Amino acid sequence: MEPLTVTVETMAGHTRVRLQGEIDIATAEAFASALDNAVEHPAVSSLELDLGDVSFIDCSGLRVLVAVRQAMEDKGGTVSLIRRSSAVDRLLSAAGLDEHLHVPGTHVKEPIPAA
Template sequence: MARLDRTTDTVTVVLTGEVDVLTVDQVRSALAEAIAARPRSMTVDLSDLSFIDSTGLGALVFGFQRARDAGITFRLSRPTSGVRQILVVSGLLEVVELED
């Protein structure tokens, strides 16, 4: 579901499969662990994510807010078309940076 990749200044959280009420705790834990590493920047890779529900969006907001409070740049990366549509409709992309 969630995997961390670390370089010296960047932590990437890779989300795979589906993020929903059954898996959101794993995502929150991975985001919290990434923030605890105190990187300069943090990227959430969505390229292998097939679905995200409102609880998953809430976890991304949680990660964004915690990273911002810690002075860590937070961005989303490479969402699939279906996930991108959910991010757009939710309004999350109005506050969180997106890399393609």
């Protein structure tokens, strides 16, 4: 198991959270705690998540992503994923959330028609 490293950088009006390692039931609380602190900060209206170095993510991590998106929307803010690893892409796609938690500037891949 690869430990989870969370780096939080707060700038004027937004926070960037960079994650590296595995997000699972053992590490989801640390992930949630870091995001909760960012959401609760009154000056933060934009939250950027860098998940490009996440080697594994399960439904525990997915639950945290959905919760933080809702919390930021409730306070009038936004969440964007500035990078996603293939593990994150697979989980979001399987859960049908790839359009809701996307990387800005990208588009959703068109499905390949069945032959």
